[in-house]
Amino acid sequence: MTAQSMLTWLGGLRHRLRLLRVVISVILLAALAAGGALALRVLRPAAPIQILPGQSLAWEIARAAGRSEGVQFVSGAYLPGDRMLLYARTAEADRARVRNWAALQLEPFAERLAAMSASEQLTWVIDFGPPPGEQEAITLPLRRAADLAYYRYVSSAPGLLGAAAAPDQPQTSAAPPAPQATAAPDQPQATAAPAVGTPSGTPLLNTAFDEASGAPSAWLPLSGVWAVKGGIYNQGDNTGYDFISMLNVAPQTHYMFEAKLRLGEGEMGGGFVYNVPDTKARTGAQIVDFDLKGSFLRWGRYDDKGAYVYEGGVKLDAPISDGGWHNLRLVTHGAASMITLDGRQFGPIKNTSASGHVGLIASKTKVDFDNVALTALPETGGVPLPQPTAAPAPATSFRDDFADGNAQGWQVLSGTWQIVEGAYQQTDLNGSDLGSVTPFTSDSFTMTVRLKRIAGDIGAGLYFNMDKRDSKARSQMINYTQVGKAIQWGHFDDGGNFVFEGSAPVPDGNDGAWHTIGVRVKAGAAAFSLDGKEIATAVKLAYAGGYVGLLSSHSRVAFDDVTISAQ
Amino acid sequence: MGRSDMATVTDSSPRVRPRLAWLRLNARAALVVLAVFLSTRIMLLLAVFLSSAAIPMPSSTNGYASPDNLLLDGLIRHDSWWYVNIAEHGYTMGDLATGQQGTVTFFPLYPLLVKLVAGLTGDVFVAGVLVSNLAFLAALGFLYGLVRREYDDETAARAALYLAAAPSTIFCAAMYTESLFIALVCATFYFAHRRMWELAAAAGALAAATRNTGVLMAVVIALEGMSQQGMRLRPERLLGPTPAATARIWADHLRRQFGIALASWRSLLAAAYVAIGLLLYMAFLQLTFGDPLGFIHAQATWGRSTSATGITKIFSNVVTNLNLGPNPWAGQLNTLTVLNVLSTVGFLPLVVMCAFKLRPAYAVYTALTFFVPLSTGTVGSMTRYVLMLVPCFVLLAVWGRRSWVDRLVVAIFLPLTTYFAILFSHWYFMG
Numbered sequence: 001m002t003a004q005s006m007l008t009w010l011g012g013l014r015h016r017l018r019l020l021r022v023v024i025s026v027i028l029l030a031a032l033a034a035g036g037a038l039a040l041r042v043l044r045p046a047a048p049i050q051i052l053p054g055q056s057l058a059w060e061i062a063r064a065a066g067r068s069e070g071v072q073f074v075s076g077a078y079l080p081g082d083r084m085l086l087y088a089r090t091a092e093a094d095r096a097r098v099r100n101w102a103a104l105q106l107e108p109f110a111e112r113l114a115a116m117s118a119s120e121q122l123t124w125v126i127d128f129g130p131p132p133g134e135q136e137a138i139t140l141p142l143r144r145a146a147d148l149a150y151y152r153y154v155s156s157a158p159g160l161l162g163a164a165a166a167p168d169q170p171q172t173s174a175a176p177p178a179p180q181a182t183a184a185p186d187q188p189q190a191t192a193a194p195a196v197g198t199p200s201g202t203p204l205l206n207t208a209f210d211e212a213s214g215a216p217s218a219w220l221p222l223s224g225v226w227a228v229k230g231g232i233y234n235q236g237d238n239t240g241y242d243f244i245s246m247l248n249v250a251p252q253t254h255y256m257f258e259a260k261l262r263l264g265e266g267e268m269g270g271g272f273v274y275n276v277p278d279t280k281a282r283t284g285a286q287i288v289d290f291d292l293k294g295s296f297l298r299w300g301r302y303d304d305k306g307a308y309v310y311e312g313g314v315k316l317d318a319p320i321s322d323g324g325w326h327n328l329r330l331v332t333h334g335a336a337s338m339i340t341l342d343g344r345q346f347g348p349i350k351n352t353s354a355s356g357h358v359g360l361i362a363s364k365t366k367v368d369f370d371n372v373a374l375t376a377l378p379e380t381g382g383v384p385l386p387q388p389t390a391a392p393a394p395a396t397s398f399r400d401d402f403a404d405g406n407a408q409g410w411q412v413l414s415g416t417w418q419i420v421e422g423a424y425q426q427t428d429l430n431g432s433d434l435g436s437v438t439p440f441t442s443d444s445f446t447m448t449v450r451l452k453r454i455a456g457d458i459g460a461g462l463y464f465n466m467d468k469r470d471s472k473a474r475s476q477m478i479n480y481t482q483v484g485k486a487i488q489w490g491h492f493d494d495g496g497n498f499v500f501e502g503s504a505p506v507p508d509g510n511d512g513a514w515h516t517i518g519v520r521v522k523a524g525a526a527a528f529s530l531d532g533k534e535i536a537t538a539v540k541l542a543y544a545g546g547y548v549g550l551l552s553s554h555s556r557v558a559f560d561d562v563t564i565s566a567q
Numbered sequence: 568m569g570r571s572d573m574a575t576v577t578d579s580s581p582r583v584r585p586r587l588a589w590l591r592l593n594a595r596a597a598l599v600v601l602a603v604f605l606s607t608r609i610m611l612l613l614a615v616f617l618s619s620a621a622i623p624m625p626s627s628t629n630g631y632a633s634p635d636n637l638l639l640d641g642l643i644r645h646d647s648w649w650y651v652n653i654a655e656h657g658y659t660m661g662d663l664a665t666g667q668q669g670t671v672t673f674f675p676l677y678p679l680l681v682k683l684v685a686g687l688t689g690d691v692f693v694a695g696v697l698v699s700n701l702a703f704l705a706a707l708g709f710l711y712g713l714v715r716r717e718y719d720d721e722t723a724a725r726a727a728l729y730l731a732a733a734p735s736t737i738f739c740a741a742m743y744t745e746s747l748f749i750a751l752v753c754a755t756f757y758f759a760h761r762r763m764w765e766l767a768a769a770a771g772a773l774a775a776a777t778r779n780t781g782v783l784m785a786v787v788i789a790l791e792g793m794s795q796q797g798m799r800l801r802p803e804r805l806l807g808p809t810p811a812a813t814a815r816i817w818a819d820h821l822r823r824q825f826g827i828a829l830a831s832w833r834s835l836l837a838a839a840y841v842a843i844g845l846l847l848y849m850a851f852l853q854l855t856f857g858d859p860l861g862f863i864h865a866q867a868t869w870g871r872s873t874s875a876t877g878i879t880k881i882f883s884n885v886v887t888n889l890n891l892g893p894n895p896w897a898g899q900l901n902t903l904t905v906l907n908v909l910s911t912v913g914f915l916p917l918v919v920m921c922a923f924k925l926r927p928a929y930a931v932y933t934a935l936t937f938f939v940p941l942s943t944g945t946v947g948s949m950t951r952y953v954l955m956l957v958p959c960f961v962l963l964a965v966w967g968r969r970s971w972v973d974r975l976v977v978a979i980f981l982p983l984t985t986y987f988a989i990l991f992s993h994w995y996f997m998g
Contacts (some may be wrong), residue, residue, distance in 0.1 A: 028765065028769075029768060029772075029840055029843075033772070033843045033847060036776065036843075036844070037847050037850065039683075040675055040679065040848070040852075041679060043653060043658055043682070044658070045658050045855065046656045153648040268628065376952035528690050
């Protein structure tokens, strides 16, 4: 091969290489296009899903409701064979308006809803109002959207969840606390505390005090200045106590009484009277109302002379004297009642009367009432009462340092008990032998508790060997006496009368410092100690065993570090 | 060692040194790009994290991708959820009757990549953020390489920094398509500048499959190819002494330009290939929804339309959208519109100057990218769209040789960058 031919061949090779590069480029670009086309297939829309009538109905309701003024969000879902779920969030702050709004949204779809399965429910959860907001859960049979009588409401207010726990809730180790809100009792899901939800029943009265239904003839004022003004039933005198307006309805035993109330000027509040024997007198009636400008929810009764007898209460972290409407509901079933305030539950409260009339009450305060409703309930689904005679689950120890901010498990016997700065305080300065009782029960145990005087003459001590958690009758006790100069012990007999058994002088306990009282019980005898030093031994006891609790007489006392262990 | 051995050693040195120098140069470039990327991303993420932890979200937020991870969660906002929707459920055409918005308006490459990467990571949100940030790193790399070829390393570093620290750069860190598009635009510019027409074509086609304005890269490639061959719009002398001479001048000019166009056949072919990205998507829409122009028609479900006369309505729309109250200084105005107006007004001079200071391809791309969104009659989302005006950042970098310009740009950009990041992560619509 000559040099000339070599150069020619190389020139050809160079040309062929350029051509090859072009060919390769074309192939690669074609591959890119083909690859892109194939890859795009993965972005094809998902296969269409079969739309069930309930699903489209839920979406349509949600879409329609979402167009309402102030509504921020609505969503719907349908679970075939079970229920339709709706969720809404709205700026509307009034609970009653939220309920009305929800019913109005369902109305146009009532016919289509009526064609759904009879076994299905509709649950609509609505968050409403400014943050943190409140919540309304509405349940009804899916086919009954047009009939308001089937609507059940479960209210809750997240803003109140941070309030001090109600010390009066009977929580035992065997019965964990019921949830804040559960479904209505006619639903199979409601397995815990049926009375917590809204029971079904027969409406006896539902008045918004408008021109048609707010006829004053339904009401029998006993005292005070009661008048219907602008769709509101108002008590306008804030100078006196116990202004009552009775509802002219036959006495009931199983019923739900509810109303919206708004506190005006005044230093106490208002509420309900119930189980009233006679519409013309308050004697024998029970009361649940507010005190201290709506910052304290209390319950009690009028004795046979018409005098108020305080039975218990709870301090509210968020007073209801905020100028807004609040929902108060009472559910009573003969032996006991439950109270619900803006979705938060209190009770049960032991009834002193099994049945009676109902009415509204205001003391030293102008109060507005609206949307008053009385509903007769079936006898089933009663308020869960503490069962003092039932044997509690055996526990070998009980401890509470109240650091968790609640007093779960304690049952208030009397007085006002609340958690203050990590300790359990009884804050009533008046009243003797005020108590709060643990679920612990034994006839052989050791107990210590730290306590200190906050105000008043220290009368703090312990209950033990109590026969019942809700009565001081048939119980042992030990407490400070003589303004902290001595400790005494004794028992309350069958009638609740104190029987002195002994005492011992001690260093001044009224000094505002923490002191530790100890009790050791074994074989019907007890030994007592104060700040680690024994003050009495082999004290023969009237009652050998039972519940253990705290006691306070005529003093505000803080208790902490309760430690009980069975021996 | 003999003389011949010495000669061998001495002779080999000149061949080794350029390679070492090239390596050193590119290693430095890589480090600069990485430093710019990391420093700006860390600053953004810090703003997102600290503000998300400290400032409560508005009550009307739409959802949280990852409530346990504020960094990831803060980057999944607004349109991110549409990309998630496409990646997980495929495209929808939308329906004006029901108000359902059609997702076909979002071009396919980004959600496609997210879906593919999600197959590896198992998390579509992580995949989205990963694709966006890797694409942005690539964008900075291509931008640096491009500017270095025309100017110098310092200018290139400034251009990368200005783009990475642009006020709305949070969109390049978030699950948005911007970073991928910018990467492909820069890649197209870069490869076209280096006459690597096949790669320019591929990058352009991918850009056309990423955003609707991506098809403009065809113009970029064609213009770049012809300008490299010496194409000129007008002859050196516009007029001759006689009409016949003038006609001859222009005839010669046109003949010469035609010859240049023929000589630029590779770039023209590459430009034609760019349309493949759009055509493939149209074919997909035809096969799936029976409407090859679905991405245009579905704009109606978003309440948008493009028209030549739209730009004339900008002023009245801005006045309306500003929503000025009796006392604007008390905050009675729409701050988003203010930001959009500032972005538009701020970048307008840069767009105009690009026509005089930069290559024809850059100028045309910049003008089209700037004015096409304005043809909708609003300045909506201009805060985000200006990110794609890559040549404007190049121009700024050139001007940034003056230290006071450089400081001014950084002083304006960085506070706004943090402001945008905080608002974006808190669900405030920023563009």
